[in-house]
Amino acid sequence: MTDLDTPVLDNHLHIDPDNGRGIEAVQDFARLGGTHLLVVNKPSWHLGVEPEVGEDFRAVFERTIEVVDRASEVVDGTAWPVLGVHPGLVTRLVDDRGFAPEDARDLMQAGIDVAAEYVADGAAVALKSGRPHYDVSEAVWDASNDVMRHTFARGADADCAVQLHTEASEEMTAVAEWAEAAGLPRHRVVKHYAGGRLVGPTPSVMSEKERLTVAAESGEPFLMETDFVDDPDRPGAVLGPKTVPRRVRWMLEEGYDDAVERAHVTTPGRVYGLDTVATLDGD
Ligand SMILES: [Zn+2]
Secondary structure (H helix, E strand, O other), rough: OOOOOOOOOEEEEOOOOOOOOOHHHHHHHHHHHOOEEEEEOOOOHHHHOOOHHHHHHHHHHHHHHHHHHHHHHOOOEEEEEEEOOOOOOOHHHHHHOOOOOOHHHHHHHHHHHHHHHHOOOOOOOEEEEEEEOOOOOHHHHHHHHHHHHHHHHHHHHOOOOEEOOOOOOOOOHHHHHHHHHOOOHHEEEEEEEEOOOOOEEEEEEEHHHHHHHHHHHHHOOOEEEEEOOOOOOOOOOOOOOOOOHHHHHHHHOOOHHHHHHHHHHHHHHHHHHHOOOOOOOOO
């Protein structure tokens, strides 16, 4: 296995042991020098779960925790679960299942409450929420923002970070202020699928060279991700599992050593309280 002489964290990807490459994708990541993973549960409907109550999300979370345990055995560092409710669920509930937006909101918030139990028990490290990245009605938008704000409150209670799936933006001050109003510091809000620059939350930068160059030169805290979806029906929809270690190697060659330390050691510590150095096997 390649050793890049630094922890290498992919801050947001999915692993699907049933339909996708599963642990094989983790082996690819580890072989190229990847050491740590934050694995986000797949959207509930991808697992065939059509929730009626918050407890119905438990099957989705349990499946994720199982695969993360297996992934942890493969990497030299650790894999941790991030659990939550995909913001796209609101559209499925309202458009396909006839829910009123307020009822969709209540169900999604109940799912977040269950996810927060896992964090409180130490079985997961962060929550996942957000709002649709596509146009929706005002009622659905409001319901989605309510779910996100509820998640910030649960994150504050559980003392954990919140990853967000949102519209593309470089300026999310208002969202950061909602988090702080709920008791969650803005740096513990992570915008997944981010560009290289972001005002408000901490960006989890999609690992393309242009975005990474902007993030590296900003001097600001950032994380790196692929959003690998592990979906055989969508090959190439996102970056593959080897991308973060490959880009770290490239950043080191370009002399961005400080940025590598920021993305893989100091920012994970600051955002999640995770110590990526201490959790390396060290062999
Ligand atoms: Zn994702």
